[in-house]
Amino acid sequence: MQLHCLGTAGYHPNEDRHTSCYFLPESGIVLDAGTGLFRLAELIATPTLDILLSHAHLDHVAGLTFLLDVLYRRPVDRLRIWGEKDKLAAIQRHLFSDLLFPVPIQAEYREIDALPEFTIGDCTIRWRRQQHPGMSVGYRLDWDDGTRLLYLTDTTGDDGVEAMEWNAGADLLMHECYFPDASSEWATKTGHTWSSRLARIAQGSAPKHLMLTHVNPIDAEPELMLREVSETLRGRQTRVSLAADREVVEFGR
Ligand SMILES: [Zn+2]
Numbered sequence: 326m327q328l329h330c331l332g333t334a335g336y337h338p339n340e341d342r343h344t345s346c347y348f349l350p351e352s353g354i355v356l357d358a359g360t361g362l363f364r365l366a367e368l369i370a371t372p373t374l375d376i377l378l379s380h381a382h383l384d385h386v387a388g389l390t391f392l393l394d395v396l397y398r399r400p401v402d403r404l405r406i407w408g409e410k411d412k413l414a415a416i417q418r419h420l421f422s423d424l425l426f427p428v429p430i431q432a433e434y435r436e437i438d439a440l441p442e443f444t445i446g447d448c449t450i451r452w453r454r455q456q457h458p459g460m461s462v463g464y465r466l467d468w469d470d471g472t473r474l475l476y477l478t479d480t481t482g483d484d485g486v487e488a489m490e491w492n493a494g495a496d497l498l499m500h501e502c503y504f505p506d507a508s509s510e511w512a513t514k515t516g517h518t519w520s521s522r523l524a525r526i527a528q529g530s531a532p533k534h535l536m537l538t539h540v541n542p543i544d545a546e547p548e549l550m551l552r553e554v555s556e557t558l559r560g561r562q563t564r565v566s567l568a569a570d571r572e573v574v575e576f577g578r
């Protein structure tokens with residue numbers, strides 16, 4: 326299975342990173358719709374597209390307005406946008422207000438609130454609420470061949486027992502890391518994860534591959550977080566990496 330990293334920053338783009346957007350071309354599934362979504366068109370390989378939104382902060386939804394161009398270049402038979410009811414309503418009311426963006430996008434909005442799980446092709450999706458200003462959801466994707474992906478972003482990070490059980494067995498754990506340990510007090514203030522919190526989550530979850538995502542765009546040295554997390558996980562079976570824009574990650578079967 327392939328994951329394309331279209332945008333790996335939080336908050337705002339910088340010279341190296343667009344904001345959060347990831348694509349699974351074999352399933353036509355997009356994880357969040359940040360500014361990196363402009364890179365999507367040439368990668369679409371299925372007749373349908375499904376976008377899973379963690380929440381509605383702008384760095385995760387601004388790219389929805391780019392769909393007009395993406396779908397002009399690469400039309401699909403069906404586009405669905407999945408997320409919590411209040412977030413989908415805010416997007417339709419505010420982001421697609423005709424004063425902000427005057428052209429409607431042809432999409433089906435699917436509320437997940439009453440759906441503890443749902444399927445997209447051969448992938449079963451489950452989700453879980455996370456601590457973050459306005460709350461966010463983390464997604465767990467299970468394909469019929471046994472491949473498991475977790476996408477946990479915009480959260481202070483949950484290292485409790487229940488979360489560790491929910492996270493277990495991942496081929497790829499994508500988890501935000503926004504601050505090195507020296508700035509951990511900012512992480513709790515802003516609802517984000519810092520290095521040692523993420524390392525504890527990875528220790529308890531034991532994924533095959535942990536990828537740090539949603540990088541702080543004003544952090545001059547994001548590799549410091551990678552070093553801090555890797556140091557704690559040294560000697561374990563988990564491979565640790567820092568997501569990069571336009572990187573293609575292979576995982577699962
Ligand atoms: Zn964010």
Ligand SMILES: [Zn+2]
Pocket residue numbers: 380382457479
């Ligand atoms: Zn957020």
